[in-house]
Amino acid sequence: MTTIEALRWPALEYRWGELHFEDVRLSQLAEACGTPAYIYSRRVLCDNYRAYEQALEGRPHLVCYAMKANGNLALLRILAELGAGLDIVSGGELYRARRAGVPADRIIFSGVSKTDREIEEALTAGILMFNVESAQELSVIADIAGRLGKVARIALRVNPDIDPGTHPKITTGMKTNKFGIDVAEVHDLYLDAARDPRLSVVGIQAHIGSQITSRRPHHDACERLCALLDKLRAEGVVIRYLSLGGGLGITYHDEQPPEIGAFVADLCAIVGDRDVTLIMEPGRSLVGHAGVLLSRVLYTKSNDCKNFVMMDAGMTDLIRPSIYDAYHPILPLRENNRPPQLVDVEGPICESTDVLARNRHLPQPRRGDVLAILCAGAYGFCMASNYNDHPRPCEILIEGDRWRLVRARETYEDLVRGEE
Numbered sequence: 001m002t003t004i005e006a007l008r009w010p011a012l013e014y015r016w017g018e019l020h021f022e023d024v025r026l027s028q029l030a031e032a033c034g035t036p037a038y039i040y041s042r043r044v045l046c047d048n049y050r051a052y053e054q055a056l057e058g059r060p061h062l063v064c065y066a067m068k069a070n071g072n073l074a075l076l077r078i079l080a081e082l083g084a085g086l087d088i089v090s091g092g093e094l095y096r097a098r099r100a101g102v103p104a105d106r107i108i109f110s111g112v113s114k115t116d117r118e119i120e121e122a123l124t125a126g127i128l129m130f131n132v133e134s135a136q137e138l139s140v141i142a143d144i145a146g147r148l149g150k151v152a153r154i155a156l157r158v159n160p161d162i163d164p165g166t167h168p169k170i171t172t173g174m175k176t177n178k179f180g181i182d183v184a185e186v187h188d189l190y191l192d193a194a195r196d197p198r199l200s201v202v203g204i205q206a207h208i209g210s211q212i213t214s215r216r217p218h219h220d221a222c223e224r225l226c227a228l229l230d231k232l233r234a235e236g237v238v239i240r241y242l243s244l245g246g247g248l249g250i251t252y253h254d255e256q257p258p259e260i261g262a263f264v265a266d267l268c269a270i271v272g273d274r275d276v277t278l279i280m281e282p283g284r285s286l287v288g289h290a291g292v293l294l295s296r297v298l299y300t301k302s303n304d305c306k307n308f309v310m311m312d313a314g315m316t317d318l319i320r321p322s323i324y325d326a327y328h329p330i331l332p333l334r335e336n337n338r339p340p341q342l343v344d345v346e347g348p349i350c351e352s353t354d355v356l357a358r359n360r361h362l363p364q365p366r367r368g369d370v371l372a373i374l375c376a377g378a379y380g381f382c383m384a385s386n387y388n389d390h391p392r393p394c395e396i397l398i399e400g401d402r403w404r405l406v407r408a409r410e411t412y413e414d415l416v417r418g419e420e
């Protein structure tokens with residue numbers, strides 16, 4: 001009997017009772033590479049990227065993937081080949097971006113605490129622009145550019161004071177957040193910057209938060225940026241780029257965010273026929289659904305209050321459930337007809353907050369089962385740590401029915417590298 005059950009998540013389905021990602025049986029990967037393991041789908045990544053490109057077709061634009069969401073070199077190379085730029089936030093990310101072959105003139109640099117060294121490196125590389133987050137940072141960039149005999153291309157990051165209605169730990173565009181420059185202050189700062197020969201004002205940027213599932217917040221932010229753009233242009237300030245940040249949410253559970261195409265179309269309608277290159281900085285919406293984490297059940301135990309399932313992956317591999325109470329769907333690799341059991345899915349780390357799921361109904365898990373933790377492509381591996389001396393997992397890229405290791409599992413040797 002052939003059973004193919006299509007799931008709600010792209011490229012994932014049960015075929016003959018076995019969970020497949022694209023055309024690869026996931027249990028095969030768990031056997032070949034062990035667990036925990038991150039598995040990525042090239043197809044999902046490319047489809048998401050193309051959705052942005054298609055929606056922006058016909059107007060000057062650049063999709064700068066926010067590589068903090070997942071910086072694996074193989075994924076960056078795929079996106080670079082498709083024409084993507086990158087949004088970076090550190091010297092380390094600049095290094096990684098260059099290693100992946102992304103041209104400097106497609107790189108923009110955000111972040112509230114850029115060091116002098118990072119600024120120098122970015123100026124020397126010749127990046128497209130800095131997204132400047134404070135008046136002080138602006139003057140430091142000008143000084144360093146002057147010293148290097150260069151002109152720094154800059155956008156000011158506006159803090160539009162908009163509540164994006166997302167988890168409070170991932171809002172970035174409210175007055176209480178450290179990000180960006182107050183709307184009231186930004187206009188005068190633009191005029192100062194425009195007069196400074198060491199600076200070239202080229203853009204306006206805002207990023208208001210992450211996992212945003214309604215249209216209103218981006219809509220409002222875009223309107224505010226357009227109003228600022230019009231005002232500055234009327235005063236003779238040249239603005240070539242309008243960067244609307246990232247932040248589009250994805251479905252983890254029952255959220256219903258707009259599709260990428262509709263989301264972008266909305267913003268394009270607001271920008272209208274203004275002559276400006278539109279930059280988007282998506283992270284999660286490109287890679288979130290492109291990754292799953294495989295983890296093995298090591299033990300199960302119950303008391304009169306809870307059923308615990310102890311896994312070989314935890315907060316060191318996927319920290320989102322621990323710090324944002326994030327929901328990640330969990331599926332067994334092999335379909336089975338065991339009765340559903342209400343369980344807490346726990347990691348191996350010596351912290352009570354080390355959890356992958358609480359109060360979840362799963363077909364009764366047993367020692368040795370491998371579970372797939374879905375929607376783990378964004379802010380998964382990149383937020384992993386070595387706490388409790390756990391080596392970080394391997395990463396595997398699937399293309400159709402083929403797969404390859406794109407990052408080896410860390411070893412015990414890796415854990416002590418550089419120590420004496």
Ligand code: LLP
Nearest residue numbers: 066110207210211246247281282283284379
């Ligand atoms: N641009 C800037 C300046 C950003 O700071 C971010 C994300 C993005 C773009 C991409 O946002 P996205 O499209 O991925 O929403 N660790 C958290 C998310 C932190 C997001 C930080 N900034 C999580 O796991 O939910």
